[in-house]
Amino acid sequence: MNGTRYISGRILEPSAGKGDLIRYIKELNRNVKIDAIERDSRLSGLLMGEGINVVWDDFLTYKTYKEYDLIVMNPPFSNGVDHALKALELVENQLSACEVYIILNKETLNNAYSNKRQELLRKLNEHNAEIRYVKDAFTSAERKTDVEVALINVVIANKGEGKSIYDDIPFIRREETEGAASLETALSTYVKSNEVKAKINDIERLVLEYEKACEVAKTSYKVMRNKSSLFSYFGKVNKKDSEIGSPFTYVTKKEYTAEDLNNELDSLRRIYWELILDTGEFKELLTNESRQKLTRQLEVANEMEINITNIKTLLTALGANREDMLIDSIISMFERITQYHMNQYSTNIHYYDGWKTNNAYKINKKIIIPIQRGGFDEWDYREDFGILCMGVREFIEDIVKAFQLIDPSVSNEFTYVARGEFENDLLRFKMFNNGNIHVWFKRFDLLNRLNYICGSHFNWIPSEDEVKTDSKAREFVVKEFGEGVLSSGLLVGGAS
Numbered sequence: 403m404n405g406t407r408y409i410s411g412r413i414l415e416p417s418a419g420k421g422d423l424i425r426y427i428k429e430l431n432r433n434v435k436i437d438a439i440e441r442d443s444r445l446s447g448l449l450m451g452e453g454i455n456v457v458w459d460d461f462l463t464y465k466t467y468k469e470y471d472l473i474v475m476n477p478p479f480s481n482g483v484d485h486a487l488k489a490l491e492l493v494e495n496q497l498s499a500c501e502v503y504i505i506l507n508k509e510t511l512n513n514a515y516s517n518k519r520q521e522l523l524r525k526l527n528e529h530n531a532e533i534r535y536v537k538d539a540f541t542s543a544e545r546k547t548d549v550e551v552a553l554i555n556v557v558i559a560n561k562g563e564g565k566s567i568y569d570d571i572p573f574i575r576r577e578e579t580e581g582a583a584s585l586e587t588a589l590s591t592y593v594k595s596n597e598v599k600a601k602i603n604d605i606e607r608l609v610l611e612y613e614k615a616c617e618v619a620k621t622s623y624k625v626m627r628n629k630s631s632l633f634s635y636f637g638k639v640n641k642k643d644s645e646i647g648s649p650f651t652y653v654t655k656k657e658y659t660a661e662d663l664n665n666e667l668d669s670l671r672r673i674y675w676e677l678i679l680d681t682g683e684f685k686e687l688l689t690n691e692s693r694q695k696l697t698r699q700l701e702v703a704n705e706m707e708i709n710i711t712n713i714k715t716l717l718t719a720l721g722a723n724r725e726d727m728l729i730d731s732i733i734s735m736f737e738r739i740t741q742y743h744m745n746q747y748s749t750n751i752h753y754y755d756g757w758k759t760n761n762a763y764k765i766n767k768k769i770i771i772p773i774q775r776g777g778f779d780e781w782d783y784r785e786d787f788g789i790l791c792m793g794v795r796e797f798i799e800d801i802v803k804a805f806q807l808i809d810p811s812v813s814n815e816f817t818y819v820a821r822g823e824f825e826n827d828l829l830r831f832k833m834f835n836n837g838n839i840h841v842w843f844k845r846f847d848l849l850n851r852l853n854y855i856c857g858s859h860f861n862w863i864p865s866e867d868e869v870k871t872d873s874k875a876r877e878f879v880v881k882e883f884g885e886g887v888l889s890s891g892l893l894v895g896g897a898s
Contacts, residue, residue: 410434421448471501483516778833
């Protein structure tokens with residue numbers, strides 16, 4: 403073993419001898435479980451007398467159902483190859499990972515004249531074994547020798563059959579059906595047209611993965627239930643008249659119940675719905691608050707079984723509300739900004755004749771927003787917008803997203819101006835030590851457009867019909883928002 407380390411778990415020493423290695427290990431951890439194997443009956447008796455578990459006499463014939471965490475061995479040089487191969491075979495047949503330390507004569511590896519030696523070299527290479535050669539390792543031992551030895555350390559992971567099970571999933575494109583065609587139509591709302599086919603393939607793969615995951619989960623439940631039932635029956639078969647209960651009851655710590663299975667299946671459904679509905683292009687259009695609302699809406703899907711029909715149904719339903727969700731994304735940003743300067747006029751319902759301020763129904767060219775209570779510290783100020791204070795960055799990104807829905811060409815890149823100050827073509831903002839940020843808008847045409855959308859949403863300004871029929875209403879809209887908003891309508895630029 404390389405240096406001193408803490409050793410734990412269940413350990414096997416297949417060539418125990420007088421128990422020197424076992425005593426060394428117990429010095430590192432007295433509570434460790436060690437099984438010993440020793441052919442010499444006299445030595446095995448001495449080991450048992452010390453309280454060491456001697457479980458077999460000849461390692462080469464050893465069979466067990468136990469799972470070992472560590473095998474430490476210094477086998478006889480005369481048949482070290484057989485012992486090393488046996489140790490590797492034992493570990494390869496385990497379900498769990500195990501680490502093996504072997505001390506061999508260097509010539510065993512350097513002079514691979516036999517099939518067994520070649521097989522050992524192949525296995526060590528396959529498992530990426532670490533090998534160090536040491537001279538004079540046993541010159542001070544009880545049985546002195548100047549033979550150069552090989553110290554072998556190999557870890558065999560035994561991670562399970564996950565990859566082979568996955569490779570057996572029949573990932574074959576499903577036949578073109580009416581459902582698949584409808585799915586293509588539903589997806590076109592969320593992803594670019596040239597990516598629809600790839601997304602359909604991805605969804606079909608995820609559905610097959612989900613089906614296999616549920617199948618394995620139910621098989622596991624069946625196996626665990628059969629185990630519990632079998633152990634219970636063992637208890638009945640072996641029960642004595644004087645006994646109360648069954649000793650087999652205590653073999654398993656916890657029974658795997660139908661509730662456990664359902665919880666597992668619920669988790670799988672939730673994970674795969676999230677993967678299937680990961681229409682990132684659409685989510686990227688939404689502000690953080692609107693994205694959270696969308697997530698809450700999608701949570702209802704967690705109880706729906708995952709199949710092509712349900713996926714199509716859900717995407718179609720969401721698609722019908724897509725523009726509303728995008729409008730809501732703009733509205734949520736508008737409300738977050740205007741909440742800090744709402745006044746008595748905010749209760750007016752398009753009685754625009756009497757308004758003396760625009761604070762209640764529009765965002766001004768400059769706004770001041772409190773972001774961080776207690777103020778900013780030096781750590782919040784960065785010269786790179788991408789690593790700026792999270793509260794500031796997310797707020798500015800949400801503003802940009804709201805404007806990108808009106809004009810997708812709006813950039814989300816910012817240039818550093820001075821300490822706490824950044825700008826791009828849309829706006830300039832500056833952080834102040836008191837925790838506030840000041841924002842100056844540059845694109846007044848887009849600001850007017852956003853204000854017009856939000857004012858119309860809340861019915862705070864004249865309706866389109868009023869603008870068409872009432873000259874005074876038209877004058878108000880043109881004065882407050884510019885002529886351009888009248889020809890653009892209420893559709894969001896990024897939503898069409």
